[in-house]
Amino acid sequence: MWKKIRIIILLLILATVIQQTLQEDADLDWNKNFYVAVYPINADNSAVVSTYINTLTPQDFEPVAEYFAEEAQRYQLGLRRPFEIRLGDKINQIPPAPPVESGVLKVVLWSLQFRYFAWKNSPSMSVKPDIRLYLLYHDPLTSPRLTHSTALNKGRIGRVNLFADAAYAKKNLVILAHELLHTVKATDKYDLANGLPSFPDGYAEPEKQPRLPQDYAELMGGRVPLTESTAEVPKSLRLTLIGRKTAREIGWVR
Numbered sequence: 001m002w003k004k005i006r007i008i009i010l011l012l013i014l015a016t017v018i019q020q021t022l023q024e025d026a027d028l029d030w031n032k033n034f035y036v037a038v039y040p041i042n043a044d045n046s047a048v049v050s051t052y053i054n055t056l057t058p059q060d061f062e063p064v065a066e067y068f069a070e071e072a073q074r075y076q077l078g079l080r081r082p083f084e085i086r087l088g089d090k091i092n093q094i095p096p097a098p099p100v101e102s103g104v105l106k107v108v109l110w111s112l113q114f115r116y117f118a119w120k121n122s123p124s125m126s127v128k129p130d131i132r133l134y135l136l137y138h139d140p141l142t143s144p145r146l147t148h149s150t151a152l153n154k155g156r157i158g159r160v161n162l163f164a165d166a167a168y169a170k171k172n173l174v175i176l177a178h179e180l181l182h183t184v185k186a187t188d189k190y191d192l193a194n195g196l197p198s199f200p201d202g203y204a205e206p207e208k209q210p211r212l213p214q215d216y217a218e219l220m221g222g223r224v225p226l227t228e229s230t231a232e233v234p235k236s237l238r239l240t241l242i243g244r245k246t247a248r249e250i251g252w253v254r
Contacts, residue, residue, distance in 0.1 A: 027130070028184060028251035030079050036180060037122070037129035039088040041095075043136035043161070044143060052164035053090055053137060060169065061085040064177050067237040075242075075252045083131075083180065089123040095134050095159050098150050115155040131156040131183050133176065137164035149175055151182035158183055170236035177237060178219055184250045189221040189243070196231050197221030204241040218243040 027034070038061060040053045062085065069081045096113045099106040118132055138146060140163045151158030158179040162172040182188075189202035200206035202221030203214060213226040217240045223231035224239060234240050247253045 030077060030082065030251055033079060033081055034083050034130040034184070035125075035127050036083050036085050036131040036133060037088045037125055038085060038133045038135055038176070039091045039121070039123070041091050041093075041134055041136045043094060044139050044164075046139050046142070048139045048141075049137045049164040052166075056087060058085070058087045061087060061173070061176075063170075063237060064173050064180070067173075067177060067240075071242045072252065075247050077252050084127075086125055086127065086129065088125055088129075091121050091123070091134065093117070093121055094136065095121075097147075097159070111152060111154065114152065114157060114159065118155060118157045131158075131180065133158040133160055133179065133183075135176070136161050138162070140165050140168065149179050151179040153183055153185050156183040171233065173237055174219075174234055174240060177240075178222065181220060181242075181246065181250060186220050186246050186249050189218060189246070190223065195223065196229070197223055197225050199225075201243060201245040204243060206243075215239075216241045218246065220246045 040056060042049045042053060065081055065083050065085050068083050072079060072082045095117045096110060099110050118134075121134075122129075122132055133151070134157070136159065138161065146161040146163065149158070149160045151160070160176055160179045162168070162175060190197045197203055197218060198221065199211075202218050203211075203225060204216035204218040204221070205214060208214065212228065214224055217224040217231075217234040219240045219242050221243070222233070224234055225231045242252075244253065
């Protein structure tokens with residue numbers, strides 16, 4: 001009896017995953033824009049971070065929507081604003097961190113835990129979001145190095161580590177935009193071993209002569225290549241571009 005129940009539950013989960021996958025693929029036809037909810041979280045549980053979060057306004061995230069609008073126009077997408085960013089309520093719970101050790105089973109379990117967290121921690125908004133990003137803010141004085149952010153295409157959710165300091169606001173938006181594209185199937189385009197952008201797909205202008213230094217970062221490449229062995233984090237979205245392979249992955253070009 002219990003074996004039959006388990007089989008039924010597994011079949012229901014499989015059917016739900018298949019239905020969601022088909023819907024996600026259809027969404028990438030870009031017939032409509034995506035509504036993105038960003039939920040601030042005090043990752044340090046500190047007064048400094050709490051004060052910073054209380055200063056956040058919807059306008060602080062408007063540059064991300066404007067950036068994608070400009071890049072979409074460059075690729076002649078036909079949709080004026082691919083993403084609309086909405087600031088949601090502060091959340092007191094912290095989403096589960098991805099596993100430190102690699103392994104398919106561990107990643108799958110974490111993915112399920114994260115999706116369950118998102119289901120339990122999605123305060124209602126005037127428009128139901130298509131994408132949910134959980135912004136974990138840290139005090140740069142006590143947490144000077146951010147751990148790796150991550151986002152999932154399945155479920156369209158992201159766990160984004162940011163600094164709770166106005167001096168980092170523009171760099172924060174670069175990280176946010178990078179993770180946002182992961183939720184619509186964009187892949188990283190840098191060497192995981194050293195963080196350097198991969199040529200040619202991780203370069204904003206791979207045909208530039210001389211090739212180095214580059215003037216811009218490819219958004220999913222993450223950094224502006226300066227020499228064969230050095231690259232710097234872009235100071236703002238204005239110093240990034242969406243490369244052609246990334247545009248193809250997210251369905252902006254065929």
